Amino acid sequence: MKKKYWLILLVSAVIVVAYVLLFMTSNSYIQSVMNMLLYNIVLVLGLNFITGLTGQMNMATAGMMALGAYSFAIADTSYNVNPWLSLLMVLALGLVIGRALGYPSLRLQGFFLSLTTIGFNEVVRITVNNLTDITGGATGYKDVRRLPFFFQFPDKNSYFYLNLIFTLIMIAIAVLVVNSKWGRAYKSIRDNYEAAEATGIDIAKLKIQAFTLAAVYSVVAGVMYAGYSQYLNPTAFATSYSQNYVAMLMVGGIGSVPGNILGATLVTVLPEVLRAFQNYYWVMFCTICLLMAIFVPDGLWSLLQKAIRFVQKKLNRNKEVA
Amino acid sequence: MSIFEGVNWLQLLVTAIAMGCIYSLIATEYTLIYNATGLVNFAHESFIVLGAYIFAGTFERALQFPHWLAIALTLVSMAAFGVLVASTILNPLRNLQFVTYAMFGTMMLSRIIIEICRLSWGSLPFTVKGFLRESINIGSTVLSESYIYIIVISIIVISLLQAFFKLTKAGKAMICVSQNKDAAALMGINVSASINLTVAISSIICGIIGILCAPLYNVSSNMVTSAATKGFCAGVIGGFGSYPGAIIGGILIGLIEQFGIIFIPSVWKDALSFGLMIIFLLIRPGGIIKRKKA
Numbered sequence: 001m002k003k004k005y006w007l008i009l010l011v012s013a014v015i016v017v018a019y020v021l022l023f024m025t026s027n028s029y030i031q032s033v034m035n036m037l038l039y040n041i042v043l044v045l046g047l048n049f050i051t052g053l054t055g056q057m058n059m060a061t062a063g064m065m066a067l068g069a070y071s072f073a074i075a076d077t078s079y080n081v082n083p084w085l086s087l088l089m090v091l092a093l094g095l096v097i098g099r100a101l102g103y104p105s106l107r108l109q110g111f112f113l114s115l116t117t118i119g120f121n122e123v124v125r126i127t128v129n130n131l132t133d134i135t136g137g138a139t140g141y142k143d144v145r146r147l148p149f150f151f152q153f154p155d156k157n158s159y160f161y162l163n164l165i166f167t168l169i170m171i172a173i174a175v176l177v178v179n180s181k182w183g184r185a186y187k188s189i190r191d192n193y194e195a196a197e198a199t200g201i202d203i204a205k206l207k208i209q210a211f212t213l214a215a216v217y218s219v220v221a222g223v224m225y226a227g228y229s230q231y232l233n234p235t236a237f238a239t240s241y242s243q244n245y246v247a248m249l250m251v252g253g254i255g256s257v258p259g260n261i262l263g264a265t266l267v268t269v270l271p272e273v274l275r276a277f278q279n280y281y282w283v284m285f286c287t288i289c290l291l292m293a294i295f296v297p298d299g300l301w302s303l304l305q306k307a308i309r310f311v312q313k314k315l316n317r318n319k320e321v322a
Numbered sequence: 323m324s325i326f327e328g329v330n331w332l333q334l335l336v337t338a339i340a341m342g343c344i345y346s347l348i349a350t351e352y353t354l355i356y357n358a359t360g361l362v363n364f365a366h367e368s369f370i371v372l373g374a375y376i377f378a379g380t381f382e383r384a385l386q387f388p389h390w391l392a393i394a395l396t397l398v399s400m401a402a403f404g405v406l407v408a409s410t411i412l413n414p415l416r417n418l419q420f421v422t423y424a425m426f427g428t429m430m431l432s433r434i435i436i437e438i439c440r441l442s443w444g445s446l447p448f449t450v451k452g453f454l455r456e457s458i459n460i461g462s463t464v465l466s467e468s469y470i471y472i473i474v475i476s477i478i479v480i481s482l483l484q485a486f487f488k489l490t491k492a493g494k495a496m497i498c499v500s501q502n503k504d505a506a507a508l509m510g511i512n513v514s515a516s517i518n519l520t521v522a523i524s525s526i527i528c529g530i531i532g533i534l535c536a537p538l539y540n541v542s543s544n545m546v547t548s549a550a551t552k553g554f555c556a557g558v559i560g561g562f563g564s565y566p567g568a569i570i571g572g573i574l575i576g577l578i579e580q581f582g583i584i585f586i587p588s589v590w591k592d593a594l595s596f597g598l599m600i601i602f603l604l605i606r607p608g609g610i611i612k613r614k615k616a
Contacts, residue, residue, distance in 0.1 A: 116603050
């Protein structure tokens with residue numbers, strides 16, 4: 001078993017090094033896409049706790065991200081609070097949002113909950129759009145001050161490294177949570193509500209916990225976004241973006257961290273790769289998503305896992321025969 | 323009392339009721355699908371947009387048919403489209419393991435339809451010339467012709483729907499299917515045919531909404547985004563799954579958002595209805611008219 005963990009660590013390290021090398025050799029457009037991928041991964045990992053594991057549709061990801069990004073920008077830039085202190089404040093805000101959104105999830109199920117989260121997302125977007133004095137309104141919030149690191153970031157793109165560190169930390173936490181007692185309890189809520197309750201799982205507590213995790217991940221992604229682009233605009237936090245994050249989750253694989261990363265990567269990178277199909281890209285992509293929702297609802301990662309298991313079985317059988 | 327000065331009550335009332343009727347129709351249209359299949363059709367916005375595009379883009383602009391023929395042909399094509407969607411997409415989605423998968427499926431369906439509209443009719447918004455663009459003067463009040471039509475047609479549509487449920491066999495069968503699919507099948511009702519018919523009716527109503535909205539907004543892919551979401555608010559506030567609830571919720575939202583702008587700046591009126599919906603979901607999730615459990 002130990003050997004397997006080392007192998008996984010080695011593979012991840014190779015991927016990270018390859019990613020950094022790719023970043024260093026790319027032009028600034030590809031660099032910004034690569035950075036976008038980082039905060040998309042964090043968002044999808046957060047969404048995975050609530051929609052993937054617990055099975056409660058959350059369409060407020062973009063709204064929570066907006067709250068994180070704007071409150072970081074306002075505390076840090078408008079009120080000149082220490083950046084790291086503002087980050088802590090934003091994390092605390094994530095806890096509050098998680099509680100506030102988690103509470104309705106105790107009474108509401110399925111689409112009622114998704115309507116609540118859509119409503120929340122829209123209220124956040126409209127509020128940000130209309131509080132022109134504080135947020136800059138539709139013209140946007142300019143010149144967000146960045147988190148300082150061991151060195152100052154002179155160039156826009158070098159901020160990527162700090163975001164990469166954030167992403168790696170978030171991935172590590174997600175792996176630990178998904179494979180822990182918590183992760184299994186979340187899945188039990190999705191798979192069989194009554195049985196979970198009968199085995200003594202405190203559903204109310206766990207649902208709120210899952211929402212809180214999702215909210216914290218989203219606000220961290222918001223801080224990453226604000227720091228990199230240094231410019232915030234309410235149109236980037238519309239409900240349709242929340243749908244995009246759900247698409248990433250569903251395409252990659254519900255419930256598993258590698259699946260989430262795979263989905264975020266595919267949905268973020270494919271539009272850039274398929275420039276040739278430009279006009280028809282989106283319709284093709286959505287059709288694939290719809291077909292996947294019908295035929296492979298657990299996502300690509302579950303297909304991959306099945307394939308790996310199939311090959312392993314074949315190999316084992318061959319060994320036995322030999 | 324300065325805020326009430328210069329408020330034209332009649333105009334405000336007619337606008338409020340007309341918008342309320344639109345929301346009621348939207349709520350009715352997805353309540354039909356919800357009752358028949360148990361799915362919330364997140365693609366309903368795109369059905370409405372498709373209806374508007376078929377009417378305005380194809381029959382009015384490209385083929386230049388007279389209005390009545392264009393309307394009739396739009397409704398026929400929407401019905402065919404409804405049957406197609408019901409049998410190919412909604413049926414498999416209905417049988418999925420988790421409701422989240424089905425919701426995701428309808429969201430993707432919505433994007434596909436919107437994209438197809440954009441690809442086939444172009445991304446530039448356009449208007450229908452000479453269709454419900456007149457206005458009527460009553461004293462100092464100027465009323466848009468389209469608002470009057472919206473109110474009248476909504477009343478006709480909703481009464482026809484009720485009559486259909488009460489008087490025809492197919493309508494009664496639909497109510498049976500929405501109450502208990504197994505029992506309905508045992509009584510000799512063809513459940514999937516009944517679902518197809520329901521979705522077809524829902525699509526026709528979407529087509530009517532699309533045609534009615536064409537003079538209000540320009541025909542574009544996001545013409546009814548906020549109205550479609552407010553239709554959800556209307557359903558929740560009135561009582562999810564109940565037809566009277568859909569109507570009451572719709573009219574209520576219309577009144578609140580139109581009269582609300584007397585007291586608060588009009589940019590906040592969208593937030594008002596969403597806030598109201600969230601409050602209702604938390605305090606009284608069943609809505610004003612609680613639907614009796616079958």
